[in-house]
Amino acid sequence: MQKLVADYLLLLVLALVWSVSFLLIKIGVANIGPITLTAARMTIAAAILVGGLVLTKTGLPLHPRALLLYLVVGVVGNTFPFILIGWGELHVDSSLAAIMMGIMPLTTFVLAHYFIPQEPITARKALGIGVGFGGLVLLVGWSALGGIGAHVLGQLAVLGGAISYGITTVFVRTQPDFPKFQMATGAVVAGMATSLPLAFYLENPLSMTPTAESVWAALLLGVFSTALASLIYFRVIRNLGATTFSQLNYVVPVLGSIWGVIILGEWLQARALIALALVLGGIYLVQTDRRSGVRR
DSSP, rough: HHHHHHHHHHHHHHHHHHHHHHHHHHHHTSSHHHHHHHHHHHHHHHHHHHHHHHHHHHHOOOOOHHHHHHHHIIIIIHHHHHHHHHTTTTOOOOHHHHHHHHHHHHHHHHHHHOOTTOOOOOHHHHHHHHHHHHHHHHHHHHHGGGTTTHHHHHHHOOOOOHHHHHHHOOOOOOOOOOOOOHHHHHHHHHHHHHHHHHEEEEEOOOGOOOOOHHHHHHHIIIIIIIIIIIHHHHHHHHHHOOOHHHHHHHHHHHHHHHHHHHOOOOOOHHHHHHHHHHHHHHHHHHHHHHTTTTTO
């Protein structure tokens, strides 16, 4: 029971960290290109995690299965979605982007049925996914859907990032349970190795003149939203399951609106609290069904 409570607390920490990352990305891309910002956060995170391995004198597994995991998570789960979502949000309203990110739990839900025997599609899980998505739509409002089709490439980029997250989540859940610190380090290094060349080839980072705010945003993204988040990521997927973890995509926008109240002095709307209740209810439905192990 204590372990389960700890996992849910870590899931909450991850939601808090990732909800702030949207604000940090907005600050960062004001003066730093989206690919360069991705490379910067991956490089900072890689330096921290590799440093941790050195200090603890821990080796990094380099057998084929481990290398495949690093590559998939580093590229499909980090580099691609970071770039796609960062670029997409330059052309898509954040409210519409939040709804489009809701495709990630649905993608995970379907893929998990076929690739993870312990997570079949059930009526209760489907209800939980639907309730969580309803909370997300309630938060941003139906009017956000009016922007669909306004910038097709930007919207496809956000959807591509969301689907990449879903694929990666299911993939990680199907892999052997390697040590979490090594998995996180290898994945971040792989992400750095792919994003850095892209940044220099497409954006020429050395020609940029970022503000102090953008530099701080990149630093915080690297330390918390990438390094710390990667360590939590591998644990909660393994312990709570891919479908439950994917519900995080419904929690993050709700918490983002609450950060707007705390940091920007915005009004706390009643629908944000109702949305949070719906999202938490959806997570409860999905998780209790997973623990029961009953097919419907």
